[in-house]
Amino acid sequence: MTLLSVNPVSEYYSELLEKLDINLLHLQDARGMFLLDKVEERNIKHIMNNVIDMPWCNHFLFAILVQADRNLDPKTIDVQLNTLQPRMKDLFHFYSIQEMRDFIVDVHMYGYLKGECYPEHSCNMRRVFLQAFRSLAYHTKKWLTQKLNQEQQAYFEQFLFPMPSFDTRDFSFGKLAVEQAQNNRKNETDAIVPYLPEIRATARFRWSQTKRLRDAFYKAIDEAKKRPNCLPLEFHYDEPERIGERLYFRLWDKRSFVLHHEEQFHGSVVELATNRKGTYSDENNHFFVELVKAELLDNDEEADGLWFTEIIQEGVLGYWSQNASEEELERKRIVLNSWGYGEEESEKNPIPFRSQHKGVLFQSTFVTVHKGKAKGVLFDVEPFYVACTFGLLAIDVFTITGARINELLQINNTKECIQVKKVKDKLHYSFRAIPKGRDELEEFYINKQTMEYIQIVLRMLKDHYQSDTIPSVEYRHDRKHLLPEPKPYYFQYHNMALNKFGVSACIRFLLHAIRFETQEGIPVTVKSHLLRHAFATEAVQRQKMPIDIVAKILHQRDVNVTGYYSAPTPTQVAQAIGELHEVIASYVDIDEAIIRSPEELQKELEEHNSKVGVFNKVLGGTCVTDYVCPTKMACLGCKAKIPEPEQEPELHEVIELSKDMEKRFAKMGLDVEVNKAKEMRKQARIELKEIELIKQYREERKFEPNIHFYK
Structure with missing residues (x-):
């Protein structure tokens, strides 16, 4: 191949030139740009610090160049490299391999995956290694055949990782790894289910x-x-x-x-x-x-x-x-x-507080x-405030709707998304998003408190942009092909939408150092999907909601998946923890008000009234399910109810009534009814405790400290 007369501008070019294939370093895209100049510094440093003297260094460089040209996230590339690097070292050491040409995937990797070596390695380590290796082999081969001419293909083919003739289905560790991951997730869920109200309150x-x-x-x-x-x-x-x-x-x-x-x-x-x-x-x-x-x-x-x-x-x-x-x-x-x-094996140096967002x-x-x-x-103060504000809204939405992070990131400042309905002289709120596995918008019910948090985010963004409106930006998470048009998403900053990494970092920052542990004493950090599991577990195991109803609430088609989400934890907590759906006293002003004709409003009211409970006033709050009643009208502690602080006196009456019922049933020898009365009182006290947290939070919101300056 002919060497180019112009070199890449990367500051690392001269150092890499001494160790790596020169034609790789000079590889260009269709516009004549050197691929090396597209690679993020962190990925190049990984090569220099960890791979430069390894037999597979040119293979890794080719893979990084390809992934950079595919616009893959630098952190994702890092995860791939950190997954492959230690396993490659293990295989070359165990089988005494010196050169890549001596590495036979169907012999050496197969032997490792069958457990011939390193028995201490977990099933998940083997599964993740195989998945990462196959993914890299597939994408680099596909890129080579699509982007390079025949002469180039003939040369650069030497730097491809060979595609294994097997996948995870050929090994028992695949199923075992999935079961192990599910057990770990359930153990983590077990650690946080009792503390959902405290998580919201702390945020x-x-x-x-x-x-x-x-x-x-x-x-x-x-x-x-x-x-x-x-x-x-x-x-x-x-x-x-x-x-x-x-x-x-x-x-x-x-x-x-x-x-x-x-x-x-x-x-x-x-x-x-x-x-x-x-x-x-x-x-x-x-x-x-x-x-x-x-x-x-x-x-x-x-x-x-x-x-x-x-x-x-x-x-x-x-x-x-x-x-x-x-x-x-x-x-x-x-x-x-x-x-x-x-906790992630692929993360040697975890970066929990890196939002990847300016x-x-x-x-x-x-x-x-x-x-x-x-x-x-x-x-610096402002970046911390911004993170806490995004984290506050995210935690609230996750814990009162069980939504996925993909659905959260779709919330935007349009009439199509934010729904406001006036039913029986009261405003009710929801947002519409496209759930996983669907291609149409579906409704997620929220409360007045969540709407206030949305407004807090909106005011922060308006202040940031110094404008009365927020800009429309491109969606940056999964299934973005369904959301091609830019929209004024609430999770955005510096004219760019946040992705899952940004939201996760905000949640970790806001909830940092709240200690949760599994039964084995392993620390657990709060993650978005873990909150979804906790929501489902709480609904099915304590509230005894039918799984098909919970599947509807979670917008899941497969009730078997819902069954996994809501399966009992190892020590399913019996203590009553209901959802903390609080409502602020002040009116929430929505920028884009929904204006409808009286005929439309009347039609909508009749439609919702025809359903079992949606927006009907119930004991201690408001019902927001539009499915069959999940608790057979047992509204205390129900996940489909939004507790209303203004209805606190009703809960006090329930407590007094339950005491009277307990005495009467005890005299009649009806032990089951006595237990029902006790449970009624228990649920009412739980909701009162949550309402007390709401009052405390509201009081602190009004608190304005006196600031003393020194001369």
Whole structure:
């Protein structure tokens, strides 16, 4: 082949040239762009740090070039490489293979998959390895035949991974791995099912705490602008009585931070800051805070402070493993594993707090590089607030609807999506999305509280875009072929829709350090699909809803899948935990109001009234199912009911009534009826407990701390 006269612009080209095939490095796409220049830095560094001296280094490079040309996500490429690399090393070591030409897939890989070596490897490790290997072999072969001419194909074919003649169905470990994964998921579900209300409450309380911090941050900026040369500006405020702490901060900008730590900066940097030039000019300047300390107001014990400070202090925010030493990597792995974030075998260096989205959970370069120079904890406020706001809405939707992440990401600010119905003089809400396995919109019922969270996200986005509207952006998750038109999605930032990685990072950040464990003491982290499993398990096992009804609520066609989702946990919790469907007292203003004629409204009302319960007032709340009543009119604790705080007196009456019923039935010797009365009282008290959390949250939402500035 003829070598090209122009080289790739990648800064790693010269280093790779010494070790890898030159024609691979010069491979181009149809437009003449070097594929090497399309590869993300993290993927190239993986080759340089882990593969460069391995017999399969050129094969991995070819695979990365192909995946980059296919626009595959860099993290997905990393996962593939991290899955294949250790198993390839194992096989070459066990069978004493020196060259790729000596590697025979149908002999060496087959032997490994049959268990001839490394018996300590789990079924899932073997299954994942085979799947990743087959996927890479298939896509690289397909790309080669479609993108390259015959001469090129003849040359680059040497860098293809050979396609195995077998798949997971040929091995017992495939079924065993699936069963093992299901058991693990059920064990994790078992750990969180009893705490669904607490998960929602924690998300709300923490969002409120972040909102107070953000408000104080911007008030401090306004105060600083009134006082020339006052930075760093020290201030503090007190948290609500439930927290009972006083938080102390310093407000900085880049220029003031350099000038107050000039002994730690190069002289040229200090000069730029002094003269307000370059990155320290007024237009390039920005504010951030330093959490100096937190103290309890009523005693001298150590205060907790902000829940996310340890993430910053441990240095595991974002893509933390980049340029880290092996000692640092090992220390941080131990920390993340202790929190439960290292459960995936393919993730040697888990990145639980990397949103892969600009402005969401990201910290500025200045703060990231220089945070170690501060005595306290240095951070940017807005990216944390944004993450908490997205996380709040996501957790609420997952736990009150059981929706999938794909359905969550479809929620958008249009009349087609957001549905508002006025039934019996009361507004009711839902959103419409295309569920998995369908191609038409279906309805997901939500409550007034969820609508408030949607409005909070909307206001945040309008503030971000400095506009009265939010832009339409392209959908970026699964099945996007069904959603080709850009829409004003609520889960977006910087003119780009979030994907599952962004939402998952926001959830993990908002719920960080809430400790859940399996029976074996293994830490469990809250994930979107795990919340869906918990929703189904709670509905079937405690509420005794028929599986076919739960399948309808979850928008699942196969009730066998619903049966797996809702199967009893190892220690199915009997304590009563119902859904915390709370309703705010204030009216929620929807930007795009639905205007319908009286005839349409009357027709809709008749349609819904013809169904068993939808939007009918029931004991302690409102029924929102449009299917056959799942609990045979036993509304206390029902998953198809939205508890209404305004109907709290009804629950108190239920408790008193149940006491009277218990006494009467006890005298009559009707033990079963006595137990029913006790259960009625138990369910009513659960809902009252949840309503108490709602009241507490509402009270903190109104709390406005007094911010004290120091001269």
